[in-house]
Amino acid sequence: MSKPVLFAIYAPIVGDTTSPAFGQADAAEPFVNVMDLSVTRGDGIFETASVVDGHIQALEQHLARFVRSAALLDLPTPDAAVWAEAIRAAVAAHEPAHERFVKFIMTRGIEGTGIPTAWAYVDDAEDFTEERTAGIAVVTLSRGYRHDIAATSPWLLQGAKTLSYAVHKSVLREANRRGAQDVILTATDGYVLEGPTSSVVLRIGDRILTPSTDQGILAGTTQASVFEFFESEGLVAEYGLVTVEQLAQADAVWLVSSVRQAAPVNAIDGVALPVDFELTNRLNTALLARTE
Ligand SMILES: Cc1ncc(COP(=O)(O)O)c(C=O)c1O
Structure with missing residues:
Protein backbone atom coordinates (compact mmCIF):
# COMPACT_ATOMS: atom_id res chain seq x y z
CA MET A 1 0.00 0.00 0.00
CA SER A 2 1.26 3.48 -0.82
CA LYS A 3 1.06 6.39 1.58
CA PRO A 4 -1.99 8.68 1.47
CA VAL A 5 -1.31 12.16 0.10
CA LEU A 6 -2.82 15.24 1.73
CA PHE A 7 -3.14 18.70 0.21
CA ALA A 8 -4.32 21.68 2.24
CA ILE A 9 -6.40 24.20 0.31
CA TYR A 10 -5.53 27.69 1.55
CA ALA A 11 -7.79 29.62 -0.86
CA PRO A 12 -10.86 27.35 -1.08
CA ILE A 13 -13.58 29.92 -1.76
CA VAL A 14 -14.38 32.37 -4.51
CA GLY A 15 -12.67 35.71 -3.90
CA ASP A 16 -9.96 34.32 -1.59
CA THR A 17 -6.59 35.50 -2.93
CA THR A 18 -4.34 33.64 -0.44
CA SER A 19 -1.18 32.55 -2.21
CA PRO A 20 -0.24 29.81 -2.73
CA ALA A 21 -3.83 28.58 -3.07
CA PHE A 22 -2.91 25.06 -1.92
CA GLY A 23 0.06 22.95 -0.89
CA GLN A 24 1.04 19.48 0.24
CA ALA A 25 0.79 18.70 3.95
CA ASP A 26 1.89 15.66 5.94
CA ALA A 27 -0.97 13.14 5.95
CA ALA A 28 0.55 11.44 9.00
CA GLU A 29 0.37 14.62 11.11
CA PRO A 30 -2.70 16.13 12.84
CA PHE A 31 -4.40 18.62 10.52
CA VAL A 32 -7.87 19.60 11.79
CA ASN A 33 -8.30 21.74 14.91
CA VAL A 34 -10.37 20.13 17.69
CA MET A 35 -12.63 23.22 17.62
CA ASP A 36 -13.35 22.81 13.90
CA LEU A 37 -17.11 22.58 13.30
CA SER A 38 -16.57 19.46 11.19
CA VAL A 39 -15.28 17.71 14.30
CA THR A 40 -17.72 19.15 16.81
CA ARG A 41 -20.86 19.24 14.61
CA GLY A 42 -20.22 17.32 11.39
CA ASP A 43 -20.79 20.69 9.71
CA GLY A 44 -19.26 20.68 6.25
CA ILE A 45 -19.39 19.07 2.83
CA PHE A 46 -17.40 16.48 0.92
CA GLU A 47 -17.00 14.56 -2.31
CA THR A 48 -15.26 11.31 -3.19
CA ALA A 49 -14.17 10.71 -6.78
CA SER A 50 -12.66 7.57 -8.32
CA VAL A 51 -9.17 7.80 -9.76
CA VAL A 52 -8.62 5.06 -12.35
CA ASP A 53 -5.22 4.76 -14.01
CA GLY A 54 -4.55 8.36 -13.04
CA HIS A 55 -7.83 9.73 -14.43
CA ILE A 56 -10.10 11.54 -11.97
CA GLN A 57 -13.59 10.41 -12.93
CA ALA A 58 -16.43 12.91 -13.35
CA LEU A 59 -14.41 15.63 -11.61
CA GLU A 60 -16.53 18.40 -13.08
CA GLN A 61 -19.75 16.76 -11.87
CA HIS A 62 -18.28 16.18 -8.39
CA LEU A 63 -17.20 19.83 -8.20
CA ALA A 64 -20.63 21.01 -9.37
CA ARG A 65 -22.28 18.92 -6.65
CA PHE A 66 -19.76 20.26 -4.10
CA VAL A 67 -20.77 23.82 -5.02
CA ARG A 68 -24.48 22.89 -4.79
CA SER A 69 -23.94 21.31 -1.35
CA ALA A 70 -22.14 24.46 -0.17
CA ALA A 71 -25.10 26.59 -1.28
CA LEU A 72 -27.59 24.32 0.53
CA LEU A 73 -25.54 24.68 3.74
CA ASP A 74 -25.11 28.48 3.33
CA LEU A 75 -21.33 27.96 3.12
CA PRO A 76 -19.19 30.30 1.01
CA THR A 77 -18.92 29.22 -2.63
CA PRO A 78 -15.99 26.85 -3.30
CA ASP A 79 -13.65 28.09 -6.05
CA ALA A 80 -14.01 25.13 -8.41
CA ALA A 81 -10.90 26.07 -10.43
CA VAL A 82 -8.68 26.10 -7.31
CA TRP A 83 -10.15 22.81 -6.12
CA ALA A 84 -9.66 21.16 -9.52
CA GLU A 85 -6.02 22.25 -9.65
CA ALA A 86 -5.35 21.14 -6.06
CA ILE A 87 -7.06 17.78 -6.61
CA ARG A 88 -5.01 17.13 -9.77
CA ALA A 89 -1.83 18.07 -7.93
CA ALA A 90 -2.71 15.72 -5.04
CA VAL A 91 -3.34 12.83 -7.45
CA ALA A 92 -0.06 13.54 -9.26
CA ALA A 93 1.81 13.50 -5.92
CA HIS A 94 0.42 10.06 -4.99
CA GLU A 95 2.09 6.82 -6.04
CA PRO A 96 0.28 5.54 -9.18
CA ALA A 97 -2.10 2.59 -8.81
CA HIS A 98 -4.92 1.12 -10.92
CA GLU A 99 -7.74 2.23 -8.60
CA ARG A 100 -7.48 5.08 -6.11
CA PHE A 101 -9.83 7.74 -4.80
CA VAL A 102 -9.63 11.40 -3.97
CA LYS A 103 -11.75 12.77 -1.15
CA PHE A 104 -12.19 16.50 -0.76
CA ILE A 105 -13.70 18.31 2.16
CA MET A 106 -14.66 21.84 3.12
CA THR A 107 -15.87 22.54 6.65
CA ARG A 108 -17.44 25.60 8.26
CA GLY A 109 -14.07 26.05 9.99
CA ILE A 110 -13.14 26.72 13.58
CA GLU A 111 -16.15 27.95 15.52
CA GLY A 112 -16.46 31.74 15.48
CA THR A 113 -13.95 32.33 12.66
CA GLY A 114 -16.20 31.89 9.62
CA ILE A 115 -13.14 30.68 7.69
CA PRO A 116 -13.62 27.27 6.06
CA THR A 117 -11.07 24.52 6.58
CA ALA A 118 -10.36 22.67 3.36
CA TRP A 119 -8.33 19.73 2.19
CA ALA A 120 -8.10 16.91 -0.33
CA TYR A 121 -6.48 13.53 0.09
CA VAL A 122 -5.71 10.63 -2.19
CA ASP A 123 -5.43 7.00 -1.20
CA ASP A 124 -5.56 3.52 -2.73
CA ALA A 125 -9.06 2.13 -3.23
CA GLU A 126 -10.25 -1.05 -1.53
CA ASP A 127 -10.56 -4.15 -3.71
CA PHE A 128 -14.25 -4.35 -4.67
CA THR A 129 -13.97 -7.34 -7.03
C1 LIG B 1 -26.10 9.34 -0.21
C2 LIG B 1 -25.40 9.06 -1.48
N1 LIG B 1 -26.11 8.84 -2.61
C3 LIG B 1 -25.51 8.57 -3.79
C4 LIG B 1 -24.13 8.49 -3.89
C5 LIG B 1 -23.48 8.16 -5.22
O1 LIG B 1 -22.86 9.27 -5.77
P1 LIG B 1 -21.64 9.14 -6.78
O2 LIG B 1 -22.03 8.15 -7.83
O3 LIG B 1 -21.48 10.50 -7.33
O4 LIG B 1 -20.46 8.68 -6.00
C6 LIG B 1 -23.34 8.74 -2.75
C7 LIG B 1 -21.88 8.69 -2.84
O5 LIG B 1 -21.18 8.68 -1.87
C8 LIG B 1 -23.99 9.02 -1.52
O6 LIG B 1 -23.28 9.24 -0.40
Missing part, protein backbone atom coordinates in the same frame (compact mmCIF):
# COMPACT_ATOMS: atom_id res chain seq x y z
CA GLU A 130 -16.22 -9.52 -4.84
CA GLU A 131 -18.99 -6.88 -4.59
CA ARG A 132 -18.81 -6.16 -8.34
CA THR A 133 -19.00 -9.83 -9.36
CA ALA A 134 -20.80 -11.91 -6.70
CA GLY A 135 -22.97 -8.92 -5.79
CA ILE A 136 -24.37 -7.73 -2.47
CA ALA A 137 -27.37 -8.59 -0.32
CA VAL A 138 -29.35 -5.52 0.73
CA VAL A 139 -32.18 -4.72 3.10
CA THR A 140 -34.71 -1.94 2.72
CA LEU A 141 -34.80 0.47 5.66
CA SER A 142 -37.05 3.47 6.11
CA ARG A 143 -35.44 6.89 6.16
CA GLY A 144 -38.38 8.05 8.25
CA TYR A 145 -39.75 10.78 6.05
CA ARG A 146 -41.73 11.29 2.85
CA HIS A 147 -40.19 11.38 -0.63
CA ASP A 148 -40.95 15.11 -1.01
CA ILE A 149 -38.88 16.23 1.99
CA ALA A 150 -36.50 18.37 -0.10
CA ALA A 151 -39.44 20.56 -1.13
CA THR A 152 -41.30 20.59 2.20
CA SER A 153 -38.28 20.94 4.56
CA PRO A 154 -35.17 22.11 2.68
CA TRP A 155 -33.47 23.01 5.98
CA LEU A 156 -33.04 19.26 6.63
CA LEU A 157 -30.41 19.37 3.85
CA GLN A 158 -31.49 16.16 2.16
CA GLY A 159 -29.76 16.16 -1.20
CA ALA A 160 -26.61 17.88 0.12
CA LYS A 161 -23.47 15.79 0.59
CA THR A 162 -22.69 16.79 4.16
CA LEU A 163 -20.14 15.40 6.59
CA SER A 164 -22.96 14.18 8.87
CA TYR A 165 -22.77 10.53 7.83
CA ALA A 166 -23.34 8.87 11.25
CA VAL A 167 -26.82 7.75 10.11
CA HIS A 168 -25.38 6.47 6.81
CA LYS A 169 -22.98 4.26 8.83
CA SER A 170 -25.67 3.25 11.32
CA VAL A 171 -27.94 1.83 8.61
CA LEU A 172 -25.02 -0.31 7.39
CA ARG A 173 -24.61 -1.78 10.88
CA GLU A 174 -28.36 -2.53 10.90
CA ALA A 175 -27.93 -4.25 7.52
CA ASN A 176 -25.09 -6.33 8.96
CA ARG A 177 -27.28 -7.31 11.92
CA ARG A 178 -29.85 -8.53 9.38
CA GLY A 179 -27.22 -10.53 7.47
CA ALA A 180 -26.91 -8.10 4.54
CA GLN A 181 -24.09 -5.86 3.31
CA ASP A 182 -25.91 -2.75 2.16
CA VAL A 183 -29.15 -0.80 2.33
CA ILE A 184 -31.80 0.68 0.08
CA LEU A 185 -33.41 3.57 1.92
CA THR A 186 -37.12 4.10 1.41
CA ALA A 187 -39.54 6.96 2.07
CA THR A 188 -42.47 6.57 4.47
CA ASP A 189 -44.89 6.97 1.55
CA GLY A 190 -43.59 3.90 -0.27
CA TYR A 191 -40.88 5.21 -2.60
CA VAL A 192 -37.34 4.01 -3.17
CA LEU A 193 -34.72 6.68 -2.44
CA GLU A 194 -31.01 5.72 -2.52
CA GLY A 195 -28.36 3.70 -0.72
CA PRO A 196 -26.46 5.29 2.19
CA THR A 197 -23.49 5.89 -0.14
CA SER A 198 -24.91 4.97 -3.55
CA SER A 199 -27.68 5.50 -6.10
CA VAL A 200 -30.22 2.79 -6.90
CA VAL A 201 -30.66 1.67 -10.52
CA LEU A 202 -33.32 -0.88 -11.58
CA ARG A 203 -33.95 -2.80 -14.76
CA ILE A 204 -37.55 -3.68 -15.54
CA GLY A 205 -37.64 -5.39 -18.93
CA ASP A 206 -36.02 -2.98 -21.39
CA ARG A 207 -36.39 0.02 -19.06
CA ILE A 208 -33.75 1.33 -16.71
CA LEU A 209 -35.07 3.39 -13.81
CA THR A 210 -33.62 5.50 -11.03
CA PRO A 211 -35.38 7.70 -8.47
CA SER A 212 -35.47 11.33 -9.62
CA THR A 213 -33.27 13.65 -7.60
CA ASP A 214 -36.06 15.98 -6.45
CA GLN A 215 -36.70 13.44 -3.68
CA GLY A 216 -34.00 14.59 -1.25
CA ILE A 217 -31.36 12.29 -2.71
CA LEU A 218 -27.99 12.95 -4.29
CA ALA A 219 -27.63 13.31 -8.04
CA GLY A 220 -25.18 10.43 -8.54
CA THR A 221 -22.25 10.96 -10.88
CA THR A 222 -21.93 7.19 -11.37
CA GLN A 223 -25.65 6.82 -12.03
CA ALA A 224 -25.35 9.38 -14.84
CA SER A 225 -22.60 7.27 -16.45
CA VAL A 226 -24.64 4.10 -15.89
CA PHE A 227 -27.51 5.71 -17.83
CA GLU A 228 -25.13 6.53 -20.71
CA PHE A 229 -23.98 2.90 -20.77
CA PHE A 230 -27.52 1.48 -20.86
CA GLU A 231 -28.63 3.99 -23.50
CA SER A 232 -25.70 2.90 -25.66
CA GLU A 233 -27.03 -0.65 -25.20
CA GLY A 234 -30.37 0.44 -26.68
CA LEU A 235 -32.29 0.49 -23.40
CA VAL A 236 -34.51 3.37 -22.29
CA ALA A 237 -33.24 5.05 -19.11
CA GLU A 238 -35.67 7.12 -17.05
CA TYR A 239 -35.84 9.19 -13.85
CA GLY A 240 -39.05 9.07 -11.83
CA LEU A 241 -40.82 7.89 -8.74
CA VAL A 242 -39.86 4.27 -8.03
CA THR A 243 -42.11 2.33 -5.71
CA VAL A 244 -41.07 -0.35 -3.24
CA GLU A 245 -43.32 -2.75 -5.24
CA GLN A 246 -41.36 -1.99 -8.43
CA LEU A 247 -38.13 -2.69 -6.57
CA ALA A 248 -39.43 -6.08 -5.44
CA GLN A 249 -40.44 -6.94 -9.03
CA ALA A 250 -37.32 -5.61 -10.77
CA ASP A 251 -35.41 -7.89 -13.14
CA ALA A 252 -32.12 -6.49 -11.85
CA VAL A 253 -30.97 -3.90 -9.30
CA TRP A 254 -27.57 -2.23 -8.85
CA LEU A 255 -26.19 0.10 -6.21
CA VAL A 256 -23.85 2.43 -8.05
CA SER A 257 -21.30 4.85 -6.63
CA SER A 258 -17.84 6.27 -7.09
CA VAL A 259 -14.99 3.92 -6.14
CA ARG A 260 -17.10 0.71 -5.77
CA GLN A 261 -18.76 1.40 -9.18
CA ALA A 262 -21.72 -0.96 -9.91
CA ALA A 263 -22.53 -3.55 -7.26
CA PRO A 264 -25.29 -5.91 -8.45
CA VAL A 265 -27.89 -6.69 -5.79
CA ASN A 266 -28.27 -10.46 -5.29
CA ALA A 267 -30.95 -10.37 -2.57
CA ILE A 268 -33.43 -7.85 -1.16
CA ASP A 269 -34.78 -8.42 2.35
CA GLY A 270 -33.77 -12.08 2.16
CA VAL A 271 -35.37 -12.72 -1.25
CA ALA A 272 -32.84 -13.77 -3.91
CA LEU A 273 -32.54 -11.67 -7.06
CA PRO A 274 -30.83 -12.95 -10.21
CA VAL A 275 -27.56 -11.22 -11.11
CA ASP A 276 -26.74 -10.67 -14.78
CA PHE A 277 -23.01 -11.24 -14.46
CA GLU A 278 -22.22 -10.65 -18.12
CA LEU A 279 -24.10 -7.32 -18.28
CA THR A 280 -22.72 -6.20 -14.90
CA ASN A 281 -19.22 -7.04 -16.01
CA ARG A 282 -19.59 -4.95 -19.16
CA LEU A 283 -21.12 -2.14 -17.13
CA ASN A 284 -18.19 -2.09 -14.68
CA THR A 285 -15.68 -2.29 -17.52
CA ALA A 286 -17.36 0.76 -19.12
CA LEU A 287 -17.45 2.62 -15.78
CA LEU A 288 -13.77 1.99 -15.11
CA ALA A 289 -12.87 3.09 -18.66
CA ARG A 290 -14.61 6.50 -18.33
CA THR A 291 -12.58 9.33 -19.73
CA GLU A 292 -14.64 12.31 -18.58
Whole structure:
Protein backbone atom coordinates (compact mmCIF):
# COMPACT_ATOMS: atom_id res chain seq x y z
CA MET A 1 0.00 0.00 0.00
CA SER A 2 1.26 3.48 -0.82
CA LYS A 3 1.06 6.39 1.58
CA PRO A 4 -1.99 8.68 1.47
CA VAL A 5 -1.31 12.16 0.10
CA LEU A 6 -2.82 15.24 1.73
CA PHE A 7 -3.14 18.70 0.21
CA ALA A 8 -4.32 21.68 2.24
CA ILE A 9 -6.40 24.20 0.31
CA TYR A 10 -5.53 27.69 1.55
CA ALA A 11 -7.79 29.62 -0.86
CA PRO A 12 -10.86 27.35 -1.08
CA ILE A 13 -13.58 29.92 -1.76
CA VAL A 14 -14.38 32.37 -4.51
CA GLY A 15 -12.67 35.71 -3.90
CA ASP A 16 -9.96 34.32 -1.59
CA THR A 17 -6.59 35.50 -2.93
CA THR A 18 -4.34 33.64 -0.44
CA SER A 19 -1.18 32.55 -2.21
CA PRO A 20 -0.24 29.81 -2.73
CA ALA A 21 -3.83 28.58 -3.07
CA PHE A 22 -2.91 25.06 -1.92
CA GLY A 23 0.06 22.95 -0.89
CA GLN A 24 1.04 19.48 0.24
CA ALA A 25 0.79 18.70 3.95
CA ASP A 26 1.89 15.66 5.94
CA ALA A 27 -0.97 13.14 5.95
CA ALA A 28 0.55 11.44 9.00
CA GLU A 29 0.37 14.62 11.11
CA PRO A 30 -2.70 16.13 12.84
CA PHE A 31 -4.40 18.62 10.52
CA VAL A 32 -7.87 19.60 11.79
CA ASN A 33 -8.30 21.74 14.91
CA VAL A 34 -10.37 20.13 17.69
CA MET A 35 -12.63 23.22 17.62
CA ASP A 36 -13.35 22.81 13.90
CA LEU A 37 -17.11 22.58 13.30
CA SER A 38 -16.57 19.46 11.19
CA VAL A 39 -15.28 17.71 14.30
CA THR A 40 -17.72 19.15 16.81
CA ARG A 41 -20.86 19.24 14.61
CA GLY A 42 -20.22 17.32 11.39
CA ASP A 43 -20.79 20.69 9.71
CA GLY A 44 -19.26 20.68 6.25
CA ILE A 45 -19.39 19.07 2.83
CA PHE A 46 -17.40 16.48 0.92
CA GLU A 47 -17.00 14.56 -2.31
CA THR A 48 -15.26 11.31 -3.19
CA ALA A 49 -14.17 10.71 -6.78
CA SER A 50 -12.66 7.57 -8.32
CA VAL A 51 -9.17 7.80 -9.76
CA VAL A 52 -8.62 5.06 -12.35
CA ASP A 53 -5.22 4.76 -14.01
CA GLY A 54 -4.55 8.36 -13.04
CA HIS A 55 -7.83 9.73 -14.43
CA ILE A 56 -10.10 11.54 -11.97
CA GLN A 57 -13.59 10.41 -12.93
CA ALA A 58 -16.43 12.91 -13.35
CA LEU A 59 -14.41 15.63 -11.61
CA GLU A 60 -16.53 18.40 -13.08
CA GLN A 61 -19.75 16.76 -11.87
CA HIS A 62 -18.28 16.18 -8.39
CA LEU A 63 -17.20 19.83 -8.20
CA ALA A 64 -20.63 21.01 -9.37
CA ARG A 65 -22.28 18.92 -6.65
CA PHE A 66 -19.76 20.26 -4.10
CA VAL A 67 -20.77 23.82 -5.02
CA ARG A 68 -24.48 22.89 -4.79
CA SER A 69 -23.94 21.31 -1.35
CA ALA A 70 -22.14 24.46 -0.17
CA ALA A 71 -25.10 26.59 -1.28
CA LEU A 72 -27.59 24.32 0.53
CA LEU A 73 -25.54 24.68 3.74
CA ASP A 74 -25.11 28.48 3.33
CA LEU A 75 -21.33 27.96 3.12
CA PRO A 76 -19.19 30.30 1.01
CA THR A 77 -18.92 29.22 -2.63
CA PRO A 78 -15.99 26.85 -3.30
CA ASP A 79 -13.65 28.09 -6.05
CA ALA A 80 -14.01 25.13 -8.41
CA ALA A 81 -10.90 26.07 -10.43
CA VAL A 82 -8.68 26.10 -7.31
CA TRP A 83 -10.15 22.81 -6.12
CA ALA A 84 -9.66 21.16 -9.52
CA GLU A 85 -6.02 22.25 -9.65
CA ALA A 86 -5.35 21.14 -6.06
CA ILE A 87 -7.06 17.78 -6.61
CA ARG A 88 -5.01 17.13 -9.77
CA ALA A 89 -1.83 18.07 -7.93
CA ALA A 90 -2.71 15.72 -5.04
CA VAL A 91 -3.34 12.83 -7.45
CA ALA A 92 -0.06 13.54 -9.26
CA ALA A 93 1.81 13.50 -5.92
CA HIS A 94 0.42 10.06 -4.99
CA GLU A 95 2.09 6.82 -6.04
CA PRO A 96 0.28 5.54 -9.18
CA ALA A 97 -2.10 2.59 -8.81
CA HIS A 98 -4.92 1.12 -10.92
CA GLU A 99 -7.74 2.23 -8.60
CA ARG A 100 -7.48 5.08 -6.11
CA PHE A 101 -9.83 7.74 -4.80
CA VAL A 102 -9.63 11.40 -3.97
CA LYS A 103 -11.75 12.77 -1.15
CA PHE A 104 -12.19 16.50 -0.76
CA ILE A 105 -13.70 18.31 2.16
CA MET A 106 -14.66 21.84 3.12
CA THR A 107 -15.87 22.54 6.65
CA ARG A 108 -17.44 25.60 8.26
CA GLY A 109 -14.07 26.05 9.99
CA ILE A 110 -13.14 26.72 13.58
CA GLU A 111 -16.15 27.95 15.52
CA GLY A 112 -16.46 31.74 15.48
CA THR A 113 -13.95 32.33 12.66
CA GLY A 114 -16.20 31.89 9.62
CA ILE A 115 -13.14 30.68 7.69
CA PRO A 116 -13.62 27.27 6.06
CA THR A 117 -11.07 24.52 6.58
CA ALA A 118 -10.36 22.67 3.36
CA TRP A 119 -8.33 19.73 2.19
CA ALA A 120 -8.10 16.91 -0.33
CA TYR A 121 -6.48 13.53 0.09
CA VAL A 122 -5.71 10.63 -2.19
CA ASP A 123 -5.43 7.00 -1.20
CA ASP A 124 -5.56 3.52 -2.73
CA ALA A 125 -9.06 2.13 -3.23
CA GLU A 126 -10.25 -1.05 -1.53
CA ASP A 127 -10.56 -4.15 -3.71
CA PHE A 128 -14.25 -4.35 -4.67
CA THR A 129 -13.97 -7.34 -7.03
CA GLU A 130 -16.22 -9.52 -4.84
CA GLU A 131 -18.99 -6.88 -4.59
CA ARG A 132 -18.81 -6.16 -8.34
CA THR A 133 -19.00 -9.83 -9.36
CA ALA A 134 -20.80 -11.91 -6.70
CA GLY A 135 -22.97 -8.92 -5.79
CA ILE A 136 -24.37 -7.73 -2.47
CA ALA A 137 -27.37 -8.59 -0.32
CA VAL A 138 -29.35 -5.52 0.73
CA VAL A 139 -32.18 -4.72 3.10
CA THR A 140 -34.71 -1.94 2.72
CA LEU A 141 -34.80 0.47 5.66
CA SER A 142 -37.05 3.47 6.11
CA ARG A 143 -35.44 6.89 6.16
CA GLY A 144 -38.38 8.05 8.25
CA TYR A 145 -39.75 10.78 6.05
CA ARG A 146 -41.73 11.29 2.85
CA HIS A 147 -40.19 11.38 -0.63
CA ASP A 148 -40.95 15.11 -1.01
CA ILE A 149 -38.88 16.23 1.99
CA ALA A 150 -36.50 18.37 -0.10
CA ALA A 151 -39.44 20.56 -1.13
CA THR A 152 -41.30 20.59 2.20
CA SER A 153 -38.28 20.94 4.56
CA PRO A 154 -35.17 22.11 2.68
CA TRP A 155 -33.47 23.01 5.98
CA LEU A 156 -33.04 19.26 6.63
CA LEU A 157 -30.41 19.37 3.85
CA GLN A 158 -31.49 16.16 2.16
CA GLY A 159 -29.76 16.16 -1.20
CA ALA A 160 -26.61 17.88 0.12
CA LYS A 161 -23.47 15.79 0.59
CA THR A 162 -22.69 16.79 4.16
CA LEU A 163 -20.14 15.40 6.59
CA SER A 164 -22.96 14.18 8.87
CA TYR A 165 -22.77 10.53 7.83
CA ALA A 166 -23.34 8.87 11.25
CA VAL A 167 -26.82 7.75 10.11
CA HIS A 168 -25.38 6.47 6.81
CA LYS A 169 -22.98 4.26 8.83
CA SER A 170 -25.67 3.25 11.32
CA VAL A 171 -27.94 1.83 8.61
CA LEU A 172 -25.02 -0.31 7.39
CA ARG A 173 -24.61 -1.78 10.88
CA GLU A 174 -28.36 -2.53 10.90
CA ALA A 175 -27.93 -4.25 7.52
CA ASN A 176 -25.09 -6.33 8.96
CA ARG A 177 -27.28 -7.31 11.92
CA ARG A 178 -29.85 -8.53 9.38
CA GLY A 179 -27.22 -10.53 7.47
CA ALA A 180 -26.91 -8.10 4.54
CA GLN A 181 -24.09 -5.86 3.31
CA ASP A 182 -25.91 -2.75 2.16
CA VAL A 183 -29.15 -0.80 2.33
CA ILE A 184 -31.80 0.68 0.08
CA LEU A 185 -33.41 3.57 1.92
CA THR A 186 -37.12 4.10 1.41
CA ALA A 187 -39.54 6.96 2.07
CA THR A 188 -42.47 6.57 4.47
CA ASP A 189 -44.89 6.97 1.55
CA GLY A 190 -43.59 3.90 -0.27
CA TYR A 191 -40.88 5.21 -2.60
CA VAL A 192 -37.34 4.01 -3.17
CA LEU A 193 -34.72 6.68 -2.44
CA GLU A 194 -31.01 5.72 -2.52
CA GLY A 195 -28.36 3.70 -0.72
CA PRO A 196 -26.46 5.29 2.19
CA THR A 197 -23.49 5.89 -0.14
CA SER A 198 -24.91 4.97 -3.55
CA SER A 199 -27.68 5.50 -6.10
CA VAL A 200 -30.22 2.79 -6.90
CA VAL A 201 -30.66 1.67 -10.52
CA LEU A 202 -33.32 -0.88 -11.58
CA ARG A 203 -33.95 -2.80 -14.76
CA ILE A 204 -37.55 -3.68 -15.54
CA GLY A 205 -37.64 -5.39 -18.93
CA ASP A 206 -36.02 -2.98 -21.39
CA ARG A 207 -36.39 0.02 -19.06
CA ILE A 208 -33.75 1.33 -16.71
CA LEU A 209 -35.07 3.39 -13.81
CA THR A 210 -33.62 5.50 -11.03
CA PRO A 211 -35.38 7.70 -8.47
CA SER A 212 -35.47 11.33 -9.62
CA THR A 213 -33.27 13.65 -7.60
CA ASP A 214 -36.06 15.98 -6.45
CA GLN A 215 -36.70 13.44 -3.68
CA GLY A 216 -34.00 14.59 -1.25
CA ILE A 217 -31.36 12.29 -2.71
CA LEU A 218 -27.99 12.95 -4.29
CA ALA A 219 -27.63 13.31 -8.04
CA GLY A 220 -25.18 10.43 -8.54
CA THR A 221 -22.25 10.96 -10.88
CA THR A 222 -21.93 7.19 -11.37
CA GLN A 223 -25.65 6.82 -12.03
CA ALA A 224 -25.35 9.38 -14.84
CA SER A 225 -22.60 7.27 -16.45
CA VAL A 226 -24.64 4.10 -15.89
CA PHE A 227 -27.51 5.71 -17.83
CA GLU A 228 -25.13 6.53 -20.71
CA PHE A 229 -23.98 2.90 -20.77
CA PHE A 230 -27.52 1.48 -20.86
CA GLU A 231 -28.63 3.99 -23.50
CA SER A 232 -25.70 2.90 -25.66
CA GLU A 233 -27.03 -0.65 -25.20
CA GLY A 234 -30.37 0.44 -26.68
CA LEU A 235 -32.29 0.49 -23.40
CA VAL A 236 -34.51 3.37 -22.29
CA ALA A 237 -33.24 5.05 -19.11
CA GLU A 238 -35.67 7.12 -17.05
CA TYR A 239 -35.84 9.19 -13.85
CA GLY A 240 -39.05 9.07 -11.83
CA LEU A 241 -40.82 7.89 -8.74
CA VAL A 242 -39.86 4.27 -8.03
CA THR A 243 -42.11 2.33 -5.71
CA VAL A 244 -41.07 -0.35 -3.24
CA GLU A 245 -43.32 -2.75 -5.24
CA GLN A 246 -41.36 -1.99 -8.43
CA LEU A 247 -38.13 -2.69 -6.57
CA ALA A 248 -39.43 -6.08 -5.44
CA GLN A 249 -40.44 -6.94 -9.03
CA ALA A 250 -37.32 -5.61 -10.77
CA ASP A 251 -35.41 -7.89 -13.14
CA ALA A 252 -32.12 -6.49 -11.85
CA VAL A 253 -30.97 -3.90 -9.30
CA TRP A 254 -27.57 -2.23 -8.85
CA LEU A 255 -26.19 0.10 -6.21
CA VAL A 256 -23.85 2.43 -8.05
CA SER A 257 -21.30 4.85 -6.63
CA SER A 258 -17.84 6.27 -7.09
CA VAL A 259 -14.99 3.92 -6.14
CA ARG A 260 -17.10 0.71 -5.77
CA GLN A 261 -18.76 1.40 -9.18
CA ALA A 262 -21.72 -0.96 -9.91
CA ALA A 263 -22.53 -3.55 -7.26
CA PRO A 264 -25.29 -5.91 -8.45
CA VAL A 265 -27.89 -6.69 -5.79
CA ASN A 266 -28.27 -10.46 -5.29
CA ALA A 267 -30.95 -10.37 -2.57
CA ILE A 268 -33.43 -7.85 -1.16
CA ASP A 269 -34.78 -8.42 2.35
CA GLY A 270 -33.77 -12.08 2.16
CA VAL A 271 -35.37 -12.72 -1.25
CA ALA A 272 -32.84 -13.77 -3.91
CA LEU A 273 -32.54 -11.67 -7.06
CA PRO A 274 -30.83 -12.95 -10.21
CA VAL A 275 -27.56 -11.22 -11.11
CA ASP A 276 -26.74 -10.67 -14.78
CA PHE A 277 -23.01 -11.24 -14.46
CA GLU A 278 -22.22 -10.65 -18.12
CA LEU A 279 -24.10 -7.32 -18.28
CA THR A 280 -22.72 -6.20 -14.90
CA ASN A 281 -19.22 -7.04 -16.01
CA ARG A 282 -19.59 -4.95 -19.16
CA LEU A 283 -21.12 -2.14 -17.13
CA ASN A 284 -18.19 -2.09 -14.68
CA THR A 285 -15.68 -2.29 -17.52
CA ALA A 286 -17.36 0.76 -19.12
CA LEU A 287 -17.45 2.62 -15.78
CA LEU A 288 -13.77 1.99 -15.11
CA ALA A 289 -12.87 3.09 -18.66
CA ARG A 290 -14.61 6.50 -18.33
CA THR A 291 -12.58 9.33 -19.73
CA GLU A 292 -14.64 12.31 -18.58
C1 LIG B 1 -26.10 9.34 -0.21
C2 LIG B 1 -25.40 9.06 -1.48
N1 LIG B 1 -26.11 8.84 -2.61
C3 LIG B 1 -25.51 8.57 -3.79
C4 LIG B 1 -24.13 8.49 -3.89
C5 LIG B 1 -23.48 8.16 -5.22
O1 LIG B 1 -22.86 9.27 -5.77
P1 LIG B 1 -21.64 9.14 -6.78
O2 LIG B 1 -22.03 8.15 -7.83
O3 LIG B 1 -21.48 10.50 -7.33
O4 LIG B 1 -20.46 8.68 -6.00
C6 LIG B 1 -23.34 8.74 -2.75
C7 LIG B 1 -21.88 8.69 -2.84
O5 LIG B 1 -21.18 8.68 -1.87
C8 LIG B 1 -23.99 9.02 -1.52
O6 LIG B 1 -23.28 9.24 -0.40
